[in-house]
Amino acid sequence: MGLAPGPVMTASSPNMPPDRTRLGWFAAGFLHAARLPMFVMALTFLGIGSLAREAGVSLGVALTGTLLIWAGPAQVIFLGAVLGGVPLMAIALSVSLSSVRLLPMCVSLLPLLRGPKTSLLTTLYTTHQIAVTGWAESIRRLPNMEPQARLPWFMGLVHGLYLSATLATVAGYLLSANLPRELAAGLLFVTPIYFIAALVRNVREPADWLALAFGLVLTPALKPLVGAGFDLLLVGLVGGTLAWAIQRGLKRRGMR
Amino acid sequence: MTFDQWSGGLWPYLAVIMFGFLPSEFWRTLSIFLAREIDEGSPLLEWVRAVSTALLAGVVANILLTPSGALASVPLAARLGAMGFGLAVYFALRRSVIAAVVAGEAAIIAAAYYFH
Numbered sequence: 567m568g569l570a571p572g573p574v575m576t577a578s579s580p581n582m583p584p585d586r587t588r589l590g591w592f593a594a595g596f597l598h599a600a601r602l603p604m605f606v607m608a609l610t611f612l613g614i615g616s617l618a619r620e621a622g623v624s625l626g627v628a629l630t631g632t633l634l635i636w637a638g639p640a641q642v643i644f645l646g647a648v649l650g651g652v653p654l655m656a657i658a659l660s661v662s663l664s665s666v667r668l669l670p671m672c673v674s675l676l677p678l679l680r681g682p683k684t685s686l687l688t689t690l691y692t693t694h695q696i697a698v699t700g701w702a703e704s705i706r707r708l709p710n711m712e713p714q715a716r717l718p719w720f721m722g723l724v725h726g727l728y729l730s731a732t733l734a735t736v737a738g739y740l741l742s743a744n745l746p747r748e749l750a751a752g753l754l755f756v757t758p759i760y761f762i763a764a765l766v767r768n769v770r771e772p773a774d775w776l777a778l779a780f781g782l783v784l785t786p787a788l789k790p791l792v793g794a795g796f797d798l799l800l801v802g803l804v805g806g807t808l809a810w811a812i813q814r815g816l817k818r819r820g821m822r
Numbered sequence: 823m824t825f826d827q828w829s830g831g832l833w834p835y836l837a838v839i840m841f842g843f844l845p846s847e848f849w850r851t852l853s854i855f856l857a858r859e860i861d862e863g864s865p866l867l868e869w870v871r872a873v874s875t876a877l878l879a880g881v882v883a884n885i886l887l888t889p890s891g892a893l894a895s896v897p898l899a900a901r902l903g904a905m906g907f908g909l910a911v912y913f914a915l916r917r918s919v920i921a922a923v924v925a926g927e928a929a930i931i932a933a934a935y936y937f938h
Contacts, residue, residue, distance in 0.1 A: 602920050623825075627834045634843040639881070644842045648825040654841045657825070662845035667881070670874040672853030677862050686854075693850040698878060705871065709862070748934040750892035752927050755901075758885045759908045759926035761878055763919040766912065768875075777872040781879025786887055801880035806873030813872075814865070 588718040595722025602760075603699050603723070604730035609756040611731040614641050615738020616745075621649040625739050632735045633728075637697050638757070639664045666799050670806075671701040678708040679717050692717070695724040702764040773813035780805030896933050904929035 586594070611632065618628035623645070635641050640661045647657040672693050679692055703723060708716045745753070765778050784801045791797075828837040860866050885893075886901050893901070908926025915921040 602923070606923070623834060627838055630835055630838050631842055634839065635846050637846055640842065640846045644838075651824050651826070654823050654825060654828070654837060658841040658845045661842055662848065665846035665849050667874070667877045668846070669849040669853050669856070670870045670877065672850050673857045673860065674867055674870045674874055676853060676857035677860050677867060680857070689854055690851065693853055694847065696850060698881070701874065702878065705874075747892045747895060747938070748931050751896055751934040752931045754885070754889060754891060754893040755904065755927060755930040756923065758882045759905060759930075760919070760923050761882050762905060763908065763912050763922035763926075765875060765878060765882075766909065767917060767919055773868065773872050774875060777875035778879045781876035782883045784876070785880045785883035798877060798880050798884065802873045802877030805876030805880070806869065806871075809876065810869045810872040813868075 586715065588714075591715045591718035592722035592725075595719035595724075596726040597722075598703070598719075599723045599726030599730075603703055604726050606756055606760045607699060607727050607730045608734040609753055610638050611734035612738035612741075613753050614638065614645065615735040616741070617642065617645045617649075617738075618735070619739045621645045623648060625736065628735055628739050629732065632731055635661075636694065636728075637665055637668065663799075667698075667802065668696065670802065671698070672696045674705060675701060675708070675720075678704075679720055681713060681717075684717075688717075692720070695721070695728075697727075698761070699727055700724045702761065702768065706768045706770065771813065772816060773809045776809035776812055777806050780808055892934070893930075895937065896930060897937055900933035900937060901930070904933060 614632065615628060618625075618631070623631075628645075631641050631644060635644065643660050643664050644657060647660065652660075675696055676689070676693065680689055684692075700720070700723060704720055708720065711719060765774075769775055769778070781801055784805050785797070788800055788804070789797050825834070825837055828834055860870075886905060887898070889896075889901065896904075904926050907929045908922040911925035912918060912922035
């Protein structure tokens, strides 16, 4: 990513025979994850593992959270609320609000991943894998791939992420020694710096720049106006719609 | 009722499933029915992608503006500065996401040492 164009971008790239097997595509996706995203996941989930230890849940429960919830912010909210003794129904509501953002991500990825013959079970399993990192890594790559390559490549990618998140949850739980404050700050900074760089890399058209800028600017503007949880959804809807409408306006005038 | 009251045996696992997994997974499952009518390259899909992008940018802004834990001990200007530095390195080094992450991390850890 960045230094060299990914080897898995198109079937026409020289080192990528179009007749690659499903296993080959899976391996290509896995190797893509190993280039950076797995390290980002590992750093994020080290933090989640140590938060779980702090919250007093067992390692098994912490791992169940990583494998089943599979959304970093939702897990942080869940564990943080357990730590604070928040009632379970209130935890469920906050977790659900934080995961609303998965809806547009799944809706934008599914048409790329799902073929006419994909079973409901496969679809359910596929949507479960979709979270922010997997979305950011694949939303711009999948359209350039042949349809039959997309699902195995995506599966390789997300299972690489799963592997690293699981190992890091265990490591964070077991190590959880008091990290120096400077390194703890560094761990918490991994998510924002990685996501912003990945979003900038994903930019292809004016709407992407606009959506990115509106998202950054609208968050502090809208936060005082709406309650926690809903603010993010509103930022997405307002910022995304504005960006999309402006781009459509530009296209119509033939100015793009 | 709190998590502590669901302690012992398999109860904590059931609590994770009921109050963590299901509330989150609901949106993923709902997407299957919403995505059914949308095909690749439709304007609706462009709109959904723009919404997701703005949302993710909002997540980043949230972490930067109202951080938790150790990151909160670094002043806002330093957090924004580290982000700007990471992005500058991203463009300077031929759009490398890895370089951006490394540079941003170096800047934030240095800032955390400086503003202790």
